[in-house]
Amino acid sequence: xxxxxxxxxxFPIDGIELxxxxxxxxxxxxxxxxxxxxxxxxxxxxxxxxNHFPAAPVVLAKAHQAKGSAQYLLINSGNANAATGDAGLExxxxxxxxxxxxxxxxxxxVLPFSTGVIGERLPxxxxxxxxxxLVAGLGAKTWLDAASAIMxxxxxxxxxxxxxxxxxxxxxxxxxxxxAGMIQPNMATMLCFIGCDAKVRQETLQDMLRVAADLSLNRxxxxxxxxxxxxxxxxxxxxxxxxxxxxFEAQAEFQDALTDxxxxxxxxxxxxxxxxxxxxxxxxxxxxxxxxxxxxxxxVANSPLMKTALFASDANWGRLAMAMGKVATPFDPGLVDxxxxxxxxxRGGIKNPQYEExxxxxxxxxxxxxxxxxxxxxxxxxxxxxxxxSHDYIKINAEYRT
Amino acid sequence: xxxxxxxxxxFPIDGIELxxxxxxxxxxxxxxxxxxxxxxxxxxxxxxxxNHFPAAPVVLAKAHQAKGSAQYLLINSGNANAATGDAGLExxxxxxxxxxxxxxxxxxxVLPFSTGVIGERLPxxxxxxxxxxLVAGLGAKTWLDAASAIMxxxxxxxxxxxxxxxxxxxxxxxxxxxxAGMIQPNMATMLCFIGCDAKVRQETLQDMLRVAADLSLNRxxxxxxxxxxxxxxxxxxxxxxxxxxxxFEAQAEFQDALTDxxxxxxxxxxxxxxxxxxxxxxxxxxxxxxxxxxxxxxxVANSPLMKTALFASDANWGRLAMAMGKVATPFDPGLVDxxxxxxxxxRGGIKNPQYEExxxxxxxxxxxxxxxxxxxxxxxxxxxxxxxxSHDYIKINAEYRT
Numbered sequence: 088x089x090x091x092x093x094x095x096x097x098f099p100i101d102g103i104e105l106x107x108x109x110x111x112x113x114x115x116x117x118x119x120x121x122x123x124x125x126x127x128x129x130x131x132x133x134x135x136x137x138n139h140f141p142a143a144p145v146v147l148a149k150a151h152q153a154k155g156s157a158q159y160l161l162i163n164s165g166n167a168n169a170a171t172g173d174a175g176l177e178x179x180x181x182x183x184x185x186x187x188x189x190x191x192x193x194x195x196x197v198l199p200f201s202t203g204v205i206g207e208r209l210p211x212x213x214x215x216x217x218x219x220x221l222v223a224g225l226g227a228k229t230w231l232d233a234a235s236a237i238m239x240x241x242x243x244x245x246x247x248x249x250x251x252x253x254x255x256x257x258x259x260x261x262x263x264x265x266x267a268g269m270i271q272p273n274m275a276t277m278l279c280f281i282g283c284d285a286k287v288r289q290e291t292l293q294d295m296l297r298v299a300a301d302l303s304l305n306r307x308x309x310x311x312x313x314x315x316x317x318x319x320x321x322x323x324x325x326x327x328x329x330x331x332x333x334x335f336e337a338q339a340e341f342q343d344a345l346t347d348x349x350x351x352x353x354x355x356x357x358x359x360x361x362x363x364x365x366x367x368x369x370x371x372x373x374x375x376x377x378x379x380x381x382x383x384x385x386x387v388a389n390s391p392l393m394k395t396a397l398f399a400s401d402a403n404w405g406r407l408a409m410a411m412g413k414v415a416t417p418f419d420p421g422l423v424d425x426x427x428x429x430x431x432x433x434r435g436g437i438k439n440p441q442y443e444e445x446x447x448x449x450x451x452x453x454x455x456x457x458x459x460x461x462x463x464x465x466x467x468x469x470x471x472x473x474x475x476x477s478h479d480y481i482k483i484n485a486e487y488r489t
Numbered sequence: 490x491x492x493x494x495x496x497x498x499x500f501p502i503d504g505i506e507l508x509x510x511x512x513x514x515x516x517x518x519x520x521x522x523x524x525x526x527x528x529x530x531x532x533x534x535x536x537x538x539x540n541h542f543p544a545a546p547v548v549l550a551k552a553h554q555a556k557g558s559a560q561y562l563l564i565n566s567g568n569a570n571a572a573t574g575d576a577g578l579e580x581x582x583x584x585x586x587x588x589x590x591x592x593x594x595x596x597x598x599v600l601p602f603s604t605g606v607i608g609e610r611l612p613x614x615x616x617x618x619x620x621x622x623l624v625a626g627l628g629a630k631t632w633l634d635a636a637s638a639i640m641x642x643x644x645x646x647x648x649x650x651x652x653x654x655x656x657x658x659x660x661x662x663x664x665x666x667x668x669a670g671m672i673q674p675n676m677a678t679m680l681c682f683i684g685c686d687a688k689v690r691q692e693t694l695q696d697m698l699r700v701a702a703d704l705s706l707n708r709x710x711x712x713x714x715x716x717x718x719x720x721x722x723x724x725x726x727x728x729x730x731x732x733x734x735x736x737f738e739a740q741a742e743f744q745d746a747l748t749d750x751x752x753x754x755x756x757x758x759x760x761x762x763x764x765x766x767x768x769x770x771x772x773x774x775x776x777x778x779x780x781x782x783x784x785x786x787x788x789v790a791n792s793p794l795m796k797t798a799l800f801a802s803d804a805n806w807g808r809l810a811m812a813m814g815k816v817a818t819p820f821d822p823g824l825v826d827x828x829x830x831x832x833x834x835x836r837g838g839i840k841n842p843q844y845e846e847x848x849x850x851x852x853x854x855x856x857x858x859x860x861x862x863x864x865x866x867x868x869x870x871x872x873x874x875x876x877x878x879s880h881d882y883i884k885i886n887a888e889y890r891t
Contacts, residue, residue, distance in 0.1 A: 169807065170806075174839070392886055398883065404607075406607070476883065480883075481800065484801075485798070485800050485803070
């Protein structure tokens with residue numbers, strides 16, 4: 088069994104060095120630049136935004152990662168370098184070059200990542216001015232420092248770690264993520280960087296990352312909007328000596344730990360969702376297909392009327408029924424059961440005769456809420472996580488220039 | 490050319506009589522029940538919600554309308570009679586029966602419509618107690634009174650009328666609609682009742698209603714949520730004597746007037762959108778297909794981040810690009826031009842070099858805003874209308890039990 092969770096001494100990962108500094112990209116008096124250096128033998132897997140306006144760093148990082156010789160991750164907050172065209176690509180390349188030059192590497196050794204305002208040119212000269220001290224200080228900072236440096240509208244760091252004791256030794260994983268708005272579940276949903284010391288082939292690493300993302304980052308939504316800059320990266324240094332390709336049981340245990348870690352980060356993103364006052368689990372069971380269960384779960388999780396009812400702690404099961412019913416794939420409403428926590432509100436498509444408003448109000452008053460839907464039509468189920476829609480979501484997004 | 494628009498003397502429609510009264514269904518001291526009686530030869534076309542939890546009145550109205558002998562529309566506000574199962578169907582039937590009995594008609598002559606709280610039983614006895622005076626007073630009220638009686642969270646009546654002078658005579662149309670939230674564009678999007686005195690076959694009437702709805706009520710969104718009770722009804726009394734099936738030019742003119750009237754009502758719904766402070770037109774041009782143009786237009790119109798930027802009068806074209814880019818169908822971002830009003834923000838996928846923030850701020854400060862996107866990839870275009878997402882949307886929906 089993997090262990091981990093909330094702890095102050097986040098695992099360093101053997102073969103990965105970190106440094107952060109305040110480059111003055113946008114925010115005054117805070118670190119906004121993060122450099123990650125991986126030991127030479129490290130393999131790197133990645134998942135990238137599906138937005139048709141991918142930011143320049145995403146385009147470049149994807150291309151560099153595909154070459155298979157990447158060793159550095161250069162991440163800035165405050166400016167997304169998105170919708171900046173060829174000039175933005177050149178800017179990102181110059182930033183990578185600044186680090187590569189100090190280290191005497193080819194530019195393709197550096198993967199760039201950016202988050203912040205869309206449509207503004209990156210202040211390349213600040214990257215260039217910072218490159219030398221950024222590299223010189225590698226190893227000086229922790230994963231928690233790294234989690235802080237990549238924040239934008241986030242109110243707290245998202246960080247998680249796991250230890251996986253295996254026959255051949257102990258594998259450690261530590262991951263960080265950022266994101267609070269523009270969080271939507273079509274592919275990786277923000278910036279997320281995970282280091283581990285497993286030894287594993289490139290294809291296996293990529294497959295395991297995709298599987299874990301589908302069960303975690305691709306199952307959350309704050310506001311249904313997809314960022315132009317989303318990226319998830321998994322680095323495997325091999326330093327533990329435990330070779331996952333030689334031991335399928337170990338591989339399965341590692342997969343579980345990775346998924347679990349990414350789920351913790353995903354939940355952290357939802358809990359820190361812009362203006363969120365509730366953490367909401369939407370479970371759809373008894374569907375005919377997984378796709379149907381997922382369609383209904385996201386329809387509920389993204390419904391503005393359901394989300395405002397959650398904010399108001401209003402056990403408004405009529406809106407829950409409405410949000411289910413607006414999907415494209417048909418179902419029999421006469422079979423549907425609805426629960427909030429352990430309170431049954433609807434049974435067989437109509438109000439449960441035993442339902443009392445006081446029970447619904449009690450269930451909705453909690454900060455953690457389970458909405459459970461049973462279609463009673465099949466064996467498929469899906470779960471997604473979301474937050475409520477509050478005054479503060481409007482306040483944050485009416486005042487912040489993304 | 491049809492004439493009409495804003496006027497105080499809304500056209501009565503020959504062959505249609507109205508009455509409203511305060512039945513005390515939910516709201517104190519206001520009319521909440523509307524009865525419409527059509528002359529015997531009247532034909533009635535209808536469009537119905539696609540929500541998989543259709544309310545009982547929708548199920549019954551659809552069945553009665555299909556029989557082709559409907560003459561009465563019985564509409565209440567305050568209670569949606571939705572998610573009420575077989576009991577709800579019986580309640581709706583009893584309400585229809587109360588009117589049918591007074592008039593000595595079969596119950597299928599009455600089409601029921603409800604809007605308001607979901608999941609509560611209809612107070613049938615109040616319909617029964619009101620039926621006699623409701624029928625006795627037919628003809629006493631105007632279309633404006635009718636528009637008032639069907640309001641819920643609406644802040645004002647939605648009413649429109651048109652006169653179509655044709656060779657064979659003058660056709661008049663008057664329509665009313667209600668709806669302010671749970672407005673989403675998959676089929677008819679609220680309650681909408683239109684009377685006219687054209688003479689026309691049933692199939693033609695239904696076709697003309699569908700065409701008009703697709704260009705009006707199916708092109709608007711307030712919050713992407715679809716009501717369980719949506720219905721649009723077009724009544725044609727034939728009293729003008731103008732036979733549209735004998736004159737295709739007249740039919741085309743009538744179609745234009747009907748579409749125009751329904752567009753006015755649809756725009757009225759958006760302007761009265763819950764918490765709306767802006768009226769926003771989203772135009773997508775240069776698409777390869779109509780479907781692609783529509784997909785992008787609705788993605789922009791429903792994006793919470795775009796809608797909060799609109800509320801903040803923030804010319805945040807990065808969010809506009811993000812909201813376009815998150816659709817499923819790919820396009821070339823390097824060809825995209827973006828405009829707010831006449832201000833070009835992005836040209837060929839990057840910020841327009843001539844763009845000044847002050848121009849964007851000026852364009853966004855208006856209450857009526859045009860967002861124009863050109864994909865420069867084809868000849869197809871679509872337009873949808875929406876409102877912004879404001880503090881008041883949250884306030885209204887966190888405090889109102891739908």
